[in-house]
Amino acid sequence: MNTSRRDFAKQASLLTLGGILCPSLARANGVYTVRAGDTLEQIARRHGVRTADLKQANRLESDLIRVGQKLTLPPLGNASVDRAASPTLRPYIVKRGDTLGRIARTHGTSVAAIKQLNNLRGDVIRIGQTLQIPASVSSGDLLAGVRRETARIRVRRDNWKRIVVHHSAIKYGNAAIYDSAHRRRNMQNGLAYHFIIGNGIDSGDGEIEIGPRWTKQLLGGHVKSYPINLTAIGICLVGNFEVDHPSKRQLDAFVQLVDWLRGEVIPGARQFAGHRDLRGEQTVCPGKNFPLAAMHARYG
Ligand SMILES: [Zn+2]
Numbered sequence: 001m002n003t004s005r006r007d008f009a010k011q012a013s014l015l016t017l018g019g020i021l022c023p024s025l026a027r028a029n030g031v032y033t034v035r036a037g038d039t040l041e042q043i044a045r046r047h048g049v050r051t052a053d054l055k056q057a058n059r060l061e062s063d064l065i066r067v068g069q070k071l072t073l074p075p076l077g078n079a080s081v082d083r084a085a086s087p088t089l090r091p092y093i094v095k096r097g098d099t100l101g102r103i104a105r106t107h108g109t110s111v112a113a114i115k116q117l118n119n120l121r122g123d124v125i126r127i128g129q130t131l132q133i134p135a136s137v138s139s140g141d142l143l144a145g146v147r148r149e150t151a152r153i154r155v156r157r158d159n160w161k162r163i164v165v166h167h168s169a170i171k172y173g174n175a176a177i178y179d180s181a182h183r184r185r186n187m188q189n190g191l192a193y194h195f196i197i198g199n200g201i202d203s204g205d206g207e208i209e210i211g212p213r214w215t216k217q218l219l220g221g222h223v224k225s226y227p228i229n230l231t232a233i234g235i236c237l238v239g240n241f242e243v244d245h246p247s248k249r250q251l252d253a254f255v256q257l258v259d260w261l262r263g264e265v266i267p268g269a270r271q272f273a274g275h276r277d278l279r280g281e282q283t284v285c286p287g288k289n290f291p292l293a294a295m296h297a298r299y300g
Helices: 005-018 022-028 040-046 051-057 100-106 111-117 144-151 175-184 226-231 248-265 292-299
Strands: 031-033 070-072 089-093 130-134 162-167 195-199 205-210 232-237 271-274
Touching (some): 040 051, 051 070, 100 111, 144 205, 144 248, 195 248, 205 248, 226 232, 232 248, 271 292
Parallel strands (some): 162 232, 162 271, 195 232
Antiparallel strands (some): 031 070
């Protein structure tokens, strides 16, 4: 993101005020608002319900959903929730030293998802407690959802010339949270990046979320330079890599995503840059702990 330190602080406070509570609020009301990149199956899995029940609860005749659509969530613990037979949930018994963050990271899911599934209000867990955990998405499948969604759109192959990597400069957040923060900063197209890669707090560790600018093939808003925004795909990893390190799954997902984009989707996007590599951008983004040199060795 192209912001000064003061803006970071402002953005951080906006995000904490506006976004962090969203997932649990959504569940408490029994309504979920569809985000870019969501599939019915994914939403059902995250909320511990069956896809069929979710469809029935919303009288959907097909699997087609649209961004912004409000879905009624079938209640948890309802007879229709078939936890035992569900291949996508498994019990986990809390051990000494566990935190929600660590459990989420180990299982490739998010703190928000675990809290929702288990109706936890706070972050306190106790040794011996049994939590329902969404089954881990294998690292090899990190791209699956993005491939599926991208197959539905017409990619402007000739438009995209380069890929720029960012960190979000804040530990929290996901595509929906940054999208509303960017809209509040008067970015009409919302989320400034095309893709967000989660860190296991507000979205899965290594989960790739697609922003509306990718599904609509719109210019980015992720650098200061307008001409670069016109032709550069923006990929943002959640985290402040001046302080923390990207997780292994985040980097796996990033490499899978960039390999695939350059190999199959937009072969013209041959240039690769960290945000701070670009001339005139006064920023440390994507942070000193992002392995930018290694990525340049891979992508030039
Ligand atoms: Zn940046």
